[in-house]
Amino acid sequence: MDYKNVQPIADFDWNAIDEKAGKISKVESAEQNDAYEKTFNSINERQVIEGSIVSLNDREAVVNIGFKSDGVIPVNELRYNPDFKVGDKIEVYVESQEDANGQLLLSHKKARILKSWDRVNEAYDNQEIITGYVKSRTKGGLIVTLFDNIEAFLPGSQIDVKPIRDYDVYVDKQMEFKVVKINHEYKNVVVSHKALIEDEIEAQKAEIISHLEKGQVLEGVVKNIASYGVFIDLGGVDGMIHITDLSWGRISHPEEVVQLDQTLNVVILDFDEQKRRIALGLKQLTPQPWDALDPNLKEGDHVKGKVVVLADYGAFVEVMPGVEGLIHVSEMSWSQHLRSAQDFLKVGDEVEAVILSLDRDNRKMSLGIRQLMPDPWMEIASKYPVGSRHTAIVRNFTNFGIFVELEEGVDGLIHISDLSWNKKVKHPAEFTKIGEKIDVVVLEVDAENRRLSLGHKQLEENPWDVYESLFTVGSVHQGKIVNMNDKGATVMLPYDVEAFAPMRHLDKEDKSKARQGETLDFKVIEFNKDSKKIIVSHTRTFQDSVESGREGDDRKERNQKKTVKQINDNLEKTTLGDLDVFANLKDQLEKDDK
16 A cells, blocks of 8 residues: 555544543543453562563663563673563562662672572471571681572581581582571571581481490490590490499599590490480499409408598508408508598508408498507506606596597596686686697506596695695684675685685674675684685674684694694695696795794
8 A cells, every 4th residue: 555645634633532542531541441451460569579570781671571661680780690681580579560760670799698598498397408608717617698699697506416626628518408597687697507417417326325224345436525424436326334334443533544646445334225324334244343452352361452432431442453441540540539531541542551441341441540659558557657647638528527649649638627726617627728738647557448637726736735734613804795696705715726605794893794895804614625615704703702802813723733733734846846837835834923
């Protein structure tokens, strides 16, 4: 058809067309627009949909997603796959339906990332095994790429079941993992390769343990050494040798017996299928040392050994590897004082001891070292005869006396009544202190029961023999009231001799009562040497007649003369002449006599 000769109709009414268009209703127009819109796909922003590449150049790719306009993505988002071409289907992420230029904005990279995140979450929910690429090393582990887009962290502790010393050997390798943790807020993913190995090991363990028997000997490799034992790899399952099952002898650390990566034979002592625990032994593969002990060894024999353990109650001595004897602390010295084994021995000491008991069936041996020293009680009677004087050390107090030590292993008791002639001692702590020296006299020896009865006051003559002549009944002496109670008063007479004045004997001549602290004259109305008791009265000093008083003075003078003579005689004796108190007493009486 020749369009060159076609001419427009001269009388065509263009206004009629406009008028016809104007006659279309708004409803018809909306229906037409709706029909037009339905010819395109309905899309939402931030949605991943499939599209096809309609054009491709060095800078961008045009993708048709069935929308009223095509979208554009940078070509560098497709460079991970150089085989992309026009017509290929790809997934894209709708960033915006229309930008400032009216252009549909798409992203293939974000679509891939979102899809990868969906795969990561799916793998985590289903505990799926996935493959990843070890990209690089970082602090504490490795960086792994999952599904080409997601970077995950592989901690060093999750690489393998055994400790890894060099992480670099895993870089640039493909490995299988399990997703063990996802932090959606920070988009962090943690994976584990160790979990896959553990699953395999658990299956192997179940198989291996099902064939184990107590007493079975297996070959294993030392996998780890701790202070309490050794972990052995039995070829897929681990067992432990406790430190006490490594050697019959005592050891301070397993490294004294085994080394890391050492191959050795072990025996199964026990196992728990539920807890997957296997107890192993090494020493059980060697003879029991007690069985190799000299059969001729018996009680009373001497043995040598080394102290391996110390306790408060004693020391364990190893007489041969695996054979120990106990030296109880009571067998370390003849002394009866409670002491600790550390006072006599220390770990590592080489000692000689005597076998006190030997029980081969129960593998027990008790030893003693004091038996190697002479028993001080064997010659006690000759060394500490009755009446002999010695210096001892105060070791302990009781309510009834003082225990003292004369020498190592020889103790004695000073009864509280044998401490002083004059002073009434309520408790030994008032008289001396622990650790101080004290002079004693042997009063009684009981070698059979290992008892010595000692005295301290017996170092001096009994002053009550002198007091008997000095404080005769009826004699008057000046005294000071040092204490009072409802029954009477304690009166201190000359030479620190205590007397007691009943309350009715404290009336003074002016009808008042004597008071504490006063110094008055007192008349002796009772004297008992055996019970060491003197009863005095102030009242009787002025109630008696003048004549009785004069007769009393004469009697007092005669008694004092007699006492002075007796003291002069006694002072010639060594035991009494050394006492200052009686020397002073003698001087005073001589003055009174003059």
